[in-house]
């Protein structure tokens with residue numbers, strides 16, 4: 001085998017180890033195996049060369065004069081990670097230890113904390129001596145580089161949301177057609193959303209708020225999954241559990257999609273039996289998902305079955321015996337109702353966020369688990385992040401951050417009029433300033449949409 005082929009194998013091994021690091025904990029045997037494989041391949045080449053230099057050229061990985069175009073798609077995430085950290089060149093030195101490679105992979109797979117810091121310094125501070133990484137030089141000034149990075153990030157979140165929607169709709173279509181689901185791809189998509197939610201939740205929650213006005217079928221599903229992951233991560237669930245809840249959220253209404261697809265194709269009026277069927281979507285969804293237990297585990301089926309059961313079991317399907325719903329079902333039913341009511345707002349403008357709050361709080365202890373519901377509104381606030389609101393002094397602002405202690409008084413940023421823009425913590429001005437009402441971003445608040 002020639003050197004170029006060997007290097008190609010090394011790159012493949014590093015990429016797959018990076019993927020495994022995203023999916024499993026560092027102690028997991030699947031990750032350990034992939035790490036050892038990557039390390040062994042590196043060590044064998046470093047026996048006859050003192051260093052191996054891999055570079056990024058455009059959007060491709062390169063070694064000596066060889067550009068690995070065939071690896072393009074596979075290497076895409078890795079190249080994105082490297083670029084985010086300002087790395088255009090990695091050098092592996094011959095004394096490389098497996099532990100150093102493990103730390104390097106962890107560094108690449110974690111969310112970049114110190115953007116703008118020299119990657120070489122970070123590697124040194126992590127105790128990685130036998131891997132060096134060079135910084136990319138963007139534009140001429142540092143300010144320019146920062147600006148470029150900022151723009152790239154904004155585009156990324158919308159892309160991230162849209163890609164997620166695409167990825168998810170594909171998996172759902174497959175289930176509806178009784179085909180196999182590419183579970184690894186799905187899990188990877190959910191993971192990237194989860195990580196961004198944990199570290200930069202504002203951007204994604206803002207998109208969820210805005211996207212509710214888009215009546216695409218998958219918006220509700222994607223939003224429920226995003227909300228449920230954010231909520232459960234704030235409740236302190238482990239990464240693995242958050243991920244599993246996110247996947248369950250995606251499939252909670254699969255039964256409804258199945259039925260509506262059949263009924264939509266029908267010309268005549270719906271029969272009573274068909275209405276009854278829609279109500280049965282919970283049971284049907286569970287039946288469909290039971291076929292995917294091997295790929296996705298049991299939780300999606302459990303949640304599909306229980307998400308309309310209600311906390312006091314007064315919902316459906318009727319149970320022959322009393323059994324408390326799974327906590328994932330209780331979490332998802334809160335997110336489900338919350339998003340469905342918010343989506344309703346898009347065509348019934350008389351359904352503002354504070355009314356949704358009142359409605360849901362009335363159901364505390366009946367539809368919803370009381371403790372979870374209180375926590376939910378502490379975390380998401382009454383006025384969700386990204387909502388465009390009218391303040392009592394008739395300025396227009398956008399909600400930026402929730403105050404857990406004062407759920408009616410978030411931090412807002414005034415966006416209109418232009419000469420009175422500022423950031424305000426409404427908790428500190430409770431007596432003089434409050435939120436009057438929410439504005440529909442596609443009608444009355446349309447002129448301000450670009451400003452949020």
Ligand SMILES: [Fe+2]
Pocket residue numbers: 252253256281307308
């Ligand atoms: Fe449902």
Ligand SMILES: [Fe+2]
Pocket residue numbers: 220252253336340
């Ligand atoms: Fe739903």
